[in-house]
Amino acid sequence: MQKAIIIYIALLALRTIELQAQVIEKIWERFYRSAPDSSTIDDYCRGFVPLSDGGYLVSAAYQNRYGWYSWIFRADFDGEIVWEDRYPPESPRNRGYLLRYNEDECLLMSSCLVDGRTQAHLTCISNEGDVPWERTYPCEVGDVPLGVLVLQDGTIFLETYRASRDSSERYVITLIDQSGFEFDSRAYGHYFSLGGCQIEPDRIVLASTVQVDRYHNAPAVFVVNSHGDSLDYRTFPAQLYLHNFGVSQLYDGNLLIYGVYGEILYSYFIKLNRNCQMIWSAYYDNVRYSYFNDLANLSDDRIVFAGNNIGSRAWIGEINPWGEFACDQSDSGLGWGYFCKIRVIDDDNVIVSGITLPRPDMHQDDSYNRNIWVARYSIPRLSVRNTIPYLTENYIFRPFPNPFNSNIYIPIEIFSDCNPSLQISDESGRNILFLPSEVLQTGKYTYYWEFSELPSGAYFFHYFNGRSIIAYKILKTK
Secondary structure (H helix, E strand, O other): OOOEEEEOOOOOOOOOOOOOOOOOOOEEEEEEEEOOOOOOOEEEEEEEEEEOOOOOOEEEEEHHHHEEEEEEEEEEEOOOEEEEEEOOOOOOOOOEEEEOOOOEEEEEEEEEOOOEEEEEEEEEEEEEOOOOOOEEOOOOOOOEEEEEEOOOOOOOEEEEEEOOOOOOOOOOEEEEOOOOOOOEEEEEEOOOEEEEEEEEEHHHHEEEEOOOOOOOOEEEEEEEEEOOOOEEEEEEEOOOOEEEEEEEEEEOOOOEEEEEEEEOOOOEEEEOOOOEEEEEEEEEEEOOOEEEEEEEEEOOOEEEEEEEEOEEEEEEEEEEEEEEEEEEEEEEOEEEEEEEEEEEEEOOEEEEEEEEEEEEHOOOOOOOOOEEEEEEEEOOOOOOOOOOOOOOEEEEOEOOOOOOOEEEEEEEOOOOOOOEEEEEOOOOOOOEEEEEEOOOOOOOEEEEEEEEOOOOOOEEEEEEOOOOOOEEEEOOOO
């Protein structure tokens, strides 16, 4: 029978672990102006696709006194533009988002106005700039095209949000074949996707945000098959002003959803297993005005992210599989900026894209004109950590004995009052034991568990104190 007992004990010897400084190295960077004249007001990096030859495709939107324009270009390995196309405000390819379709082609998703209605538009563009096909897809009044997901068999999910308040089905997926023709559609309830990933041939996980009350939103995922039929739907604890940005599948098969919450933009991660059950969550309320725009997986235990943080500075870094910051670095580009997309080149290098502009105090003529920013970084290989560097209000010691036979002890030291929760799960993410939050005053504690009836194998201990998370792998033997 499982038992959980908290025992107050005397001070234990504190063991510290020296961590070597980890440095993210910028290899090179390139800046691109979306328009040569001074009429440019603003621009945004809408899409970024690395190519096998070391070059890349970029889509952006810029605005001048005539309206919004789209700009697509291909750069070679050295960052020099090979070809480019610009689309005027009346073009259906205006303000498009670019993503990889297959080895030789990309998809540009955009919107256009037809008889006062916003219509979704897809353009298939080859790596050489040719256009094999393009199609416009009718929408209802008030519909907003959200994004595109390409499945393994080439089927395209075109995602649309119905803004009309009298509609009970707010989120629509239009199924499109490899020639761009619509062949089916599905409508869902009052939730909508903000990106997704295909984890199995007939299982697609889509990230979502659900409004709980006037001020609180909950992160959520819903699962559909390749025909768009709903399979599952799960929500997770709500936070103030939370917005879920996306979901990504890791090399180990698990999922990571990410976004921001709070009045001053704190970031969070929630890791799920393949069945969309929560393994752990990490809320970084010690890093203000920051958020993750995109993430990628370097290897089994190396997750890199790109976004921006306090001071309008671009932000790149790495976390380990338990949500610990391994290393991070801010970059200001030409003065201000942020990263939008991150892509993996190899096990040690990534390439990121975003925007940057000079600060107004630099007194430059083009201080309000943004530049497309592409940079390559080398991410250091990190040793396994045993503590979290930003966990300042308490300290958790290693579980002992480890491996264990039936009983295990986990000492902690609390430096300021908090209400931690503790959980033990197996390798599949199934919850074995959970102790809900309770207020603990400053002092030293030991958690003791008896697990004599558990089968042998690996288990994971998770400790969450309301702002940070730490985890240890523990091994049970016979």
